[in-house]
Amino acid sequence: MTPPAVPPIETRGLTKRFGPLTAVDSLDLAVERGEVFGFLGPNGAGKTTTIRLLLGFLNPTAGCARVLGSPGADPAVRRRIGYLPAELAFDPRYTAFDLIDFFGDLRGGHDQAFTRTLIDRFQLDPTRPVGDLSTGNRRKVGIVQAFMHRPDLLILDEPTSGLDPLLQQEFHRLIREEVARGATVFLSSHVLPEVEALASRVGILRKGRLITVAAVDDLRRKARQRIEFFTARPVPRGLFEAVPGVRSVVYHDRGVQVLVEGPVDPLIKVAATLTVERIHTPGQDLEDLFLEYYQGGDEQ
Amino acid sequence: MTILRRAVRDRRNALLWWMLGLTALNLFTLAFYPTIRGQQDFDELVQQMPEALRAMFGMAEGVSLSSAPGYLWARLFSSLLTILLIVYAIVGGAGLVGGSEEDGTLELILANPVSRLAVALQRFLALLLLLAGLTLVAALTLVAMAAPFSALEGVDPAGLAVAFCGLYSLSALHASVAFAGGAITGRRGPGLAAGTTLAAAGFLAQGLLTAAGAPTWTRNLNPWHWYLEQNLLAFGPRWEAALPALFLAAAPVALGIAVFRRRDLR
Missing domain, CATH: 3.40.50.300 (P-loop containing nucleotide triphosphate hydrolases)
Structure with a gap:
């Protein structure tokens, strides 16, 4: 042995x-x-x-x-x-x-x-x-x-x-x-x-x-999460950009999609000011993190 | 010896077909002999052929092509039988390492507790056994079927035995060269090319150098010459026809294995 x-x-x-x-x-x-x-x-x-x-x-x-x-x-x-x-x-x-x-x-x-x-x-x-x-x-x-x-x-x-x-x-x-x-x-x-x-x-x-x-x-802890809020009214531009941990924000007619790294608590606090109808969290796995490694995001 | 057993088993069916083929070749050759036997004008025709051609097809001075030793030597030992055995040896040799590496099956075997040396050596030994079996069947069927056609009349028995030994040795040498080509490169093609080059060059050189009256030492470098120099069936055994090629075969095998043990697999 x-x-x-x-x-x-x-x-x-x-x-x-x-x-x-x-x-x-x-x-x-x-x-x-x-x-x-x-x-x-x-x-x-x-x-x-x-x-x-x-x-x-x-x-x-x-x-x-x-x-x-x-x-x-x-x-x-x-x-x-x-x-x-x-x-x-x-x-x-x-x-x-x-x-x-x-x-x-x-x-x-x-x-x-x-x-x-x-x-x-x-x-x-x-x-x-x-x-x-x-x-x-x-x-x-x-x-x-x-x-x-x-x-x-x-x-x-x-x-x-x-x-x-x-x-x-x-x-x-x-x-x-x-x-x-x-x-x-x-x-x-x-x-x-x-x-x-x-x-x-x-x-x-x-x-x-x-x-x-x-x-x-x-x-997994480090992995980014993609969170999508569907809201009753369009989300005001600029609302999420300054929130800690947020890496990217995409606005659309019926809500907003946010990519967040680390704890999501600050994001949720801000989102609470909106009339949220539905939350969707696709890709809660490590995929994004790995894609980033694969593409060389770590070197920037 | 697991690798050796497996290598023999893998090629068993193909071998049986080859045995059948060589038996048929022997039968056809023997069956044709009575129509040639004792035909003087056939010999006269041969005399008019260029010497290189005569040498290449084993038609020697003083041996009538219409006699059994002349006929069998020309039709079998200087041509088809030798060529077929050598084709078997070359195709087999090139496949042992080069072929199986190329088709990817070698790698999975080498993931097992077995060394590259063992795989290569056992496989080559397996081919030597298969080749021996094929040569033996060719010899036995020729002798067994000759009587009804009186095709062994005047054939020196010891010479005949040495002819088959020589055939085996020469084939083994070609197998070893093809094996080395495959083992060194990891591909089948270079093995086939190496074996075929030796066969073609040796066979042609034997005819041409003899006809051109080249110095003896140049001809003596050619393993084909050792075997074909003189009609063994007519003039009896020569040791240099039987053995040296077999010993020489060890050199390409050793070289092939030495490189194969150290290089990257493909």
């Missing part, structure tokens, strides 16, 4: 350049044992490149990466990792059973009973060649092979793309169970609600750089 002091994933100054392109730029990351770490970023931010560096598929241009205390190229350490790639390429002739047997052999055995439960839970027909399966079903095969040997570390790259919502729920339950068992999960995604639902901490990657690492709760 890994001593508790060794983080399941640790990178120091991890850098990867492809010619003139810097795909990953001086990444310092430490994922703690037993957590779900959300790795967020738009497509092309360098998430998959980071994962391929972690697993030893790529050599870093500079810096280093360790998984479970060893380089990812070390076969012994890979026995304890479950990997679900973003783009699943199986030999189309394999059936799920073939694949499970083959990977099971390579890993020196797998938990047979658990594997059967997984197949049942994801309603997978293990006797059909993978080439005949739909994208969603192929994804299920990917999930089963990643979890079947009960790894200590799960590296999941866009895990639920192509899964229907019910199975996404099932997948989320599975992750929570594995974490409860003591596994660590590195969850790369560009889908925010998924990360928000599962992760305790997130790192946000943009153009190869880690912009921030924060607890999801902190981000």
Whole structure:
């Protein structure tokens, strides 16, 4: 077992350049044992490149990466990792059973009973060649092979793309169970609600750089809220601009839409002077915050 | 050995078709022999061909093309049988690492507790086994079906055995070069190109250099020459036809694996 002091994933100054392109730029990351770490970023931010560096598929241009205390190229350490790639390429002739047997052999055995439960839970027909399966079903095969040997570390790259919502729920339950068992999960995604639902901490990657690492709760606290007041009469211009925390105001015929950061109390006090008929609060999630990070709003 | 077993299993069905194909080739070649057997004017026709062409198709001085050793050597060992086995070897070799990396299946395998060295080496060994099976079937079916056509008359048995060993060694060498091309680049194309270049250059050089009377040492650099230099069926075994190419195959394999172990996957 890994001593508790060794983080399941640790990178120091991890850098990867492809010619003139810097795909990953001086990444310092430490994922703690037993957590779900959300790795967020738009497509092309360098998430998959980071994962391929972690697993030893790529050599870093500079810096280093360790998984479970060893380089990812070390076969012994890979026995304890479950990997679900973003783009699943199986030999189309394999059936799920073939694949499970083959990977099971390579890993020196797998938990047979658990594997059967997984197949049942994801309603997978293990006797059909993978080439005949739909994208969603192929994804299920990917999930089963990643979890079947009960790894200590799960590296999941866009895990639920192509899964229907019910199975996404099932997948989320599975992750929570594995974490409860003591596994660590590195969850790369560009889908925010998924990360928000599962992760305790997130790192946000943009153009190869880690912009921030924060607890999801902190981000939520910092997140801006969009509040729309529908009023009986048009709102007087200039009413909200000076209110603390207000970042933008859009007036329209039937009311006003305000973007506010931090506590909304001052805003509500001011709004109380209006005849408010209805309040609408779309996007109370982290979407706006992330969009801002993605677009580089942090650098201004 | 999981990788090796899997690699053999993956290619099992294709191998059976290849075996069937080579058996058919043997049968057609043998069945055609009685119509050629002892035809003097056929030999006269051959004598009028340019020497390069004769050398290229294994028509040697002093061996009649209408005799069994001359006929089989020209029709099978200097042409189709060799070429087909080499095609099998090149296509197989290029796919082992380059092909599977290109289609994306290699990465998921390498996420398992298995080293790149083990994957590459076991897969190459698997191809050597498959190639051995294919060569063996070609040899056995030829011998088994020859009698009704009297097609082994005057064929040196040891020479015939060495011819098949040489065929195997030469194919293994081409497999190794194609393997290296794929393993170094991570793509199938360069593997196919490397193997095909060796095959085309070696085969053509064998004919042309012999005809042009090039110095012996230049011809001796060519693995095709080791094999084709002299009709093994007529003049008996030569050790250099059977073994050196097989040992030489280790070099491209070692080079390919050395690069593959260190480089980035695609």
